[in-house]
Amino acid sequence: xxxxSVIAAAATVAxxxxxxxxxxxxxxxxxxxxxxxxxxGGDPGSGAMAFRRARSRIVGQLEMRVDDxxxxxxxxxxxxxxxxxxxxxxxxxxLRFLSATTYLFAGVTGVGAPHTLLGGExxxxxxxxxxxxxxxxxxxxxxxxxxxLPQDHVLVWGLLTLGIHANx
Amino acid sequence: MRTxxxxxxxxxxxxxxxxxxxxxxxxxxxxxxxxxxADICSVGACILAPTDNEGGTDEGxxxxxxxxxxxxxxxxxxxxxxxxxxxGVDGDGSADGGDAGDGxxxxxxxxxxxxxxxPE
Numbered sequence: 001x002x003x004x005s006v007i008a009a010a011a012t013v014a015x016x017x018x019x020x021x022x023x024x025x026x027x028x029x030x031x032x033x034x035x036x037x038x039x040x041g042g043d044p045g046s047g048a049m050a051f052r053r054a055r056s057r058i059v060g061q062l063e064m065r066v067d068d069x070x071x072x073x074x075x076x077x078x079x080x081x082x083x084x085x086x087x088x089x090x091x092x093x094x095l096r097f098l099s100a101t102t103y104l105f106a107g108v109t110g111v112g113a114p115h116t117l118l119g120g121e122x123x124x125x126x127x128x129x130x131x132x133x134x135x136x137x138x139x140x141x142x143x144x145x146x147x148x149l150p151q152d153h154v155l156v157w158g159l160l161t162l163g164i165h166a167n168x
Numbered sequence: 169m170r171t172x173x174x175x176x177x178x179x180x181x182x183x184x185x186x187x188x189x190x191x192x193x194x195x196x197x198x199x200x201x202x203x204x205x206a207d208i209c210s211v212g213a214c215i216l217a218p219t220d221n222e223g224g225t226d227e228g229x230x231x232x233x234x235x236x237x238x239x240x241x242x243x244x245x246x247x248x249x250x251x252x253x254x255x256g257v258d259g260d261g262s263a264d265g266g267d268a269g270d271g272x273x274x275x276x277x278x279x280x281x282x283x284x285x286x287p288e
Contacts, residue, residue, distance in 0.1 A: 040198060041198075042198040042199075044196050044197065044198055044209070044211060044212030045210065045211030045212055046211070046212065050196055050198065050212070052196070052198070085201050085202060087201060114201055114205075115199070115200050115201045117199075147200065148199045148200050148201050149199065149200070150197070150198075150199070150200055150208060150209035150210055150211075155198060155199065
């Protein structure tokens with residue numbers, strides 16, 4: 001009786017643990033580190049859009065989604081503009097995966113210091129490689145709000161970000 | 169479409185755009201942070217940022233100071249200051265009391281106006 005009871009209890013516990021493990025949603029994470037530049041445009045007050053090279057920036061990204069819904073995810077981005085002028089900002093994005101290596105995104109982006117900017121962005125990201133590889137991200141942002149704008153004009157960014165991607 | 173094809177397409181679309189912006193005048197500011205910390209961007213150029221204290225004092229001083237200063241200058245002009253330019257102003261007659269006052273007011277405000285004029 002004792003041996004059978006122990007075996008039955010162990011089997012029950014094992015079954016409960018295995019069931020619990022199988023039912024949990026696991027967070028699928030990815031991280032990116034890269035650099036970006038592109039074009040920056042706005043109306044300086046002349047009534048016409050003027051474009052120039054955008055500030056170079058260093059970008060760090062964290063992608064999050066759950067394993068039972070791999071079509072949708074979220075991403076938090078932190079970036080630092082480093083040249084020719086420095087600033088710090090970030091983005092919060094909704095991700096829509098088209099495949100395991102490609103997704104579209106939309107979200108809010110902005111700069112927090114030394115002046116503020118706030119707007120929306122659209123883009124896509126392509127991963128090359130498996131666990132660790134490269135990523136390429138073209139994006140477009142329009143920023144109509146913030147103290148960094150000299151007048152009530154929209155500042156636009158067209159950026160290309162390149163860097164290293166890792167599945168965590 | 170394969171990922172490599174998408175990457176190539178994105179690269180082809182973006183790099184010419186970046187290169188093409190080389191012809192844009194880099195001295196034009198689009199953001200306030202393009203300028204030194206004491207400046208702001210206005211119509212594509214960096215200008216000295218007006219301070220709140222100066223602006224408020226100038227406006228208040230020139231308006232509120234006009235009436236009392238007019239009286240003061242008129243009084244001193246009529247009674248005392250031949251050395252001041254009010255002497256010449258007074259020569260225009262009593263009707264110019266207001267003008268003299270205006271002159272005095274602008275003189276009083278010139279400290280503030282001068283600081284206004286510098287950034288502009």
